[in-house]
Amino acid sequence: MPVKKIEKSDFLLRCWEVFHLKGYHATSMQDLAQATGLQKAGLYHHFATKQALMQEVLAYASTQFQRYVLSVAHETDLPPEQRLEKMLRRQRRLATLHRRGCFFANIALETGRDGLFNAELQALFQAWKTNLSQVLTAFFSPEKAEQESERLMMEYEGAVVFYKISGDENYLEAFIVRTIRNLGYTPFPKIRPSSLHRPTLSV
Amino acid sequence: MPVKKIEKSDFLLRCWEVFHLKGYHATSMQDLAQATGLQKAGLYHHFATKQALMQEVLAYASTQFQRYVLSVAHETDLPPEQRLEKMLRRQRRLATLHRRGCFFANIALETGRDGLFNAELQALFQAWKTNLSQVLTAFFSPEKAEQESERLMMEYEGAVVFYKISGDENYLEAFIVRTIRNLGYTPFPKIRPSSLHRPTLSV
Amino acid sequence: MPVKKIEKSDFLLRCWEVFHLKGYHATSMQDLAQATGLQKAGLYHHFATKQALMQEVLAYASTQFQRYVLSVAHETDLPPEQRLEKMLRRQRRLATLHRRGCFFANIALETGRDGLFNAELQALFQAWKTNLSQVLTAFFSPEKAEQESERLMMEYEGAVVFYKISGDENYLEAFIVRTIRNLGYTPFPKIRPSSLHRPTLSV
Amino acid sequence: MPVKKIEKSDFLLRCWEVFHLKGYHATSMQDLAQATGLQKAGLYHHFATKQALMQEVLAYASTQFQRYVLSVAHETDLPPEQRLEKMLRRQRRLATLHRRGCFFANIALETGRDGLFNAELQALFQAWKTNLSQVLTAFFSPEKAEQESERLMMEYEGAVVFYKISGDENYLEAFIVRTIRNLGYTPFPKIRPSSLHRPTLSV
């Protein structure tokens, strides 16, 4: 609860990282205290419970995810297929940092049944689908675009499952490649961009 | 572990259910003792640690999953599209019991980074893919069938994520329907099978 | 402690209520902050410690008790038996509000052994006895009056114990009735004062 | 939870003493662990919660109180006035050990409003009254005996309040003396039993 305003987001970011790496239940308040430099009791000055803290972390993570990934959907200076690829590559980058996977799916599977954070999670996935849809309307009818974006998100989350137990990023890479290809475009190879004719995307 | 040999599988089944519902970390040895009727100390007679116990549970669950779901791939008396649907419907049934989702994906996202059970999980997903592939070879080339089966599993796991935070089984149902449809067949409506011309699948 | 001087007594009153309801140890500074509208740190501006705060609350409560209950002993326009009854009924009223019992006895039993507030408590009980004595001198010799007033206070405090674990106000009512009766007077029935020949006491 | 049966009562006795000295809320599980030689976690092997532990302590204390104090009511070899005095002196002895007062009244005032232990407490006070009544039937009509025993208990509890904030045992002694005297007998002086003509009671 950092004195300066800029520190609040930094605080939430650090908590986010811990929750992302260890999961909700396996993360202790002690872990969060250590990660943020506060004392355990200090955390309770700003958040009533661990769950409330997670609530804010989730809101923060949603905002950041929308800024970093979903906002790309509106970069109209890029052709839609490049926008799509950029989004997917940014998703991928978030997932492969420390092999932590998708934060939202991690929390979804861990707490979905208890419903601790379902409202937040559903809102995020809804926004995700909406933005993805917007890009896909360049290739499909509005209705079909929505269906396809949902399907893409599902496929992505499944790919993350495979990635997480194997550490093999090819599951994610292959997902991106086939997704772009299915639009009728040839995606840029990720690892060897030597033969690219078009400018590389800075993801 | 119980007196009679036949009870060992019953023991593992009960543990499986608990782990499935609550997850690995959130399940305590006390929970398992209560679910199985043993004393907490008794568990350590048969399993060195909680992790070792989970190891066996995972092996048991894999076996059961192969028997109940994957073995359908070899029911050659059924046409392949019916085999596929039957498999998908059985997956779905397992996931929607108590809204618990896919046991293997639950554990994968929770422990994949630590790698506690990755070998077992990879083996299971490999077997899953192999069997799905076998069915899909009726529609695709062997190579394409393998790719497609992996993609299907991913899409399924993603659908489960959506299902788990919403409780809406339509995510799973829609996945099945579009999967079958993409093969060029019309799947059987789930709820009202009255007008079916072909024999109903007992899932 | 608030801005205006008149609010100090209001502040102490609110603290008194909390201490009365929950007891000394079970009341937290947080509780007091909430009840008074100050911040927790603000409390320490006016009181060095929780104990010091309680000290003042006790002094305030003593004063109020003397004003509301003990001062009745000097209402010489009332015959002594009416004065006595009025005092007893006011004691009773304080005890039955929220079933909280006698503030002073509550604190006495909770902290008497540690002696945190014994001086204040003894002073209050002494004043209580003195004023009761004064009324009883109308019926007894000075010496006997003092003994009897002490005995009456004891009986009252015991009646409160019975009341507190049962919620049955009859323990207190019966105490009042038999006390007045022992003076040779018939006390006013509490519930049905319809047939009263003498003016009802407004307690 | 002592291996041997005799140790269980010893365990409860030690807990009783701590609760008696410090009160319910001010006694921590750590205090009880220290007093009994167990680890804090070990306490939870035998009692689900602190409240449940107190419940058993209260039951134990009730039993012991009945054995040590109330059972005297049936010592028919003693004349009733001696039985009464013996009971009162034993009450007094329990209360003056470490100036801790009456265990049941302590807990009653501390927790009566929340009702945590009211059932147990009411049962104990009821038994107390019953046994006291039995002795007093030697002096009063059954109905009057019951009233008088309740009144005596109240007076006693009030005397304990006075004793606890002053440390002056004379409040208790005076209560005993005047109680016996009111029966028409001269009680034995407690402190200087030199001039006794009748055999001293071994309390």
Added chain:
DNA sequence: AATGAATGAGAGTTCATTCAT
């Protein structure tokens, strides 16, 4: 004077695990 922030200690409780019987 007042507060938001912070803290070390400790609350009750649960954890996976061990061991004597």
Added chain:
DNA sequence: CATGAATGAACTCTCATTCAT
């Protein structure tokens, strides 16, 4: 083989108190 008992560590959360602003 089984269990009741035990334990050290860790859990979430609250305590009375302090201090810079």
